[in-house]
Amino acid sequence: MMNIDTFAGLLLSWWSENKRQLPWKNSHDPYIIWISEIILQQTRVKQGTPYFLKFVHTFPDIQTLADASEDDVMKAWEGLGYYSRARNLQQTAKVLASNHGGKFPDTYEEIIQLKGIGPYTAAAIASFAFGLSYPVVDGNVVRVVSRVNGILEPVDNKATLQSIYGYVNKAIQGHDPASFNQALMDFGSAVCVPASPACILCPMTDYCMANKDQKTQLIPFKAKKVSRKNRYYHYFYLDRPDRQMIITQRTGSDIWKKLYELPMVETEDESVPVRGLITQKLGFWFSHLKDDDYIMEEVCRSRQVLTHRNVYGFFYRIVMINPAIKINKGQYLVEREKVSNFAFPKIISDYLKSIDS
DNA sequence: AAAGCGGGGCT
DNA sequence: AGCCCAGCTTT
Numbered sequence: 001m002m003n004i005d006t007f008a009g010l011l012l013s014w015w016s017e018n019k020r021q022l023p024w025k026n027s028h029d030p031y032i033i034w035i036s037e038i039i040l041q042q043t044r045v046k047q048g049t050p051y052f053l054k055f056v057h058t059f060p061d062i063q064t065l066a067d068a069s070e071d072d073v074m075k076a077w078e079g080l081g082y083y084s085r086a087r088n089l090q091q092t093a094k095v096l097a098s099n100h101g102g103k104f105p106d107t108y109e110e111i112i113q114l115k116g117i118g119p120y121t122a123a124a125i126a127s128f129a130f131g132l133s134y135p136v137v138d139g140n141v142v143r144v145v146s147r148v149n150g151i152l153e154p155v156d157n158k159a160t161l162q163s164i165y166g167y168v169n170k171a172i173q174g175h176d177p178a179s180f181n182q183a184l185m186d187f188g189s190a191v192c193v194p195a196s197p198a199c200i201l202c203p204m205t206d207y208c209m210a211n212k213d214q215k216t217q218l219i220p221f222k223a224k225k226v227s228r229k230n231r232y233y234h235y236f237y238l239d240r241p242d243r244q245m246i247i248t249q250r251t252g253s254d255i256w257k258k259l260y261e262l263p264m265v266e267t268e269d270e271s272v273p274v275r276g277l278i279t280q281k282l283g284f285w286f287s288h289l290k291d292d293d294y295i296m297e298e299v300c301r302s303r304q305v306l307t308h309r310n311v312y313g314f315f316y317r318i319v320m321i322n323p324a325i326k327i328n329k330g331q332y333l334v335e336r337e338k339v340s341n342f343a344f345p346k347i348i349s350d351y352l353k354s355i356d357s
Numbered sequence: 358a359a360a361g362c363g364g365g366g367c368t
Numbered sequence: 369a370g371c372c373c374a375g376c377t378t379t
Contacts, residue, residue, distance in 0.1 A: 036374085037374065038375095039374090040373085040374040040375095041373090041374070041375045041376070042372090042373055042374085042375055042376090043373065043374080043375095044372090044373050044374090045373090045374075047373085048373095048374085082375085082376090084376080084377075085375090085376085088376085088377090115376095115377090116375095116376070116377085117376085118375060118376045118377085119375085119376095120374070120375060120376090121374085121375075121376085124374065136374070138373090138374045138375075139372070139373060139374075139375085140373090140374070141374090143372095181374095185374055188374095189373090189374085194371075194372055194373085195371085195372090222371090225370095226370090226371090253378085
């Protein structure tokens with residue numbers, strides 16, 4: 001193991017001349033820090049920053065977020081992904097507003113009990129907002145510590161992660177927690193990057209086991225491999241002369257929960273669903289519908305790659321011959337011009353954009 | 358412990 | 369095509 005004091009000293013010395021300026025760093029408001037940390041979970045700073053600016057402008061404090069409509073919160077999150085973050089964010093805002101007098105808790109033990117806040121985020125808020133000494137262990141930190149210490153064991157293993165946490169927890173002692181944590185993440189994202197790290201510029205190069213053994217490409221090692229399953233979604237755009245369209249909300253414990261989409265049928269493979277199935281589906285909106293009461297044409301196909309899914313989208317345009325319609329719970333008849341008030345998965349918003357032009 | 362959960366950027 | 373990103377929750 002690299003000497004703890006040497007590690008901390010070189011890190012902080014590097015950071016004193018290489019601090020990143022980020023919008024949420026101007027604030028000690030735990031609400032602002034909370035929002036920034038949730039947005040940045042599994043999300044690059046560059047991708048998350050515009051969302052952060054928009055989100056704290058729209059929802060400037062706990063009470064505003066607690067009082068907002070769920071649709072508006074999801075809309076602010078549209079396109080960012082991992083939408084449970086947005087749902088948990090508002091749920092926690094409601095809890096804080098009603099049970100904690102609108103105040104953010106100021107101890108690690110209370111913070112980590114909040115929905116959507118795990119070990120990393122609790123440590124980040126505790127240190128950045130309240131100056132408490134808890135080490136942040138994110139992807140950057142795991143990479144830096146596993147490399148300098150030449151850890152070849154899988155880092156997605158509980159015991160390995162514990163040893164990394166223990167190392168950082170010792171290293172942070174005696175230093176300003178916020179500065180130390182920020183320094184470690186900045187260092188990981190600027191120097192000790194995943195591919196082709198800048199070892200030539202690294203102040204720890206003389207002490208780094210991975211560099212000495214030429215193993216920066218192998219460390220950190222992850223045992224788990226992602227496998228993607230295919231899903232086939234057939235979306236129906238009901239083209240109506242009054243420029244209104246039907247959208248539905250996803251409610252199950254599945255991808256894109258709480259987002260909106262078009263009426264849809266899922267199939268097991270890429271074959272087009274049989275007419276009878278489509279008619280049955282459209283029967284949600286049109287009573288006594290028969291197979292020849294509508295015209296259908298396939299308009300386009302697209303694919304969206306998620307971490308663990310390939311989503312194949314098939315889009316069909318439907319023209320009703322008898323347009324009497326009924327709308328049920330969780331379904332909406334929306335004017336085309338107002339559809340942008342709702343949050344959609346990217347595969348749907350891309351399609352809606354394409355038929356606008 | 359393993360699986361599920363988005364979207365984008367880089368190699 | 370594969371990997372990673374200021375991870376967390378559910379099973």
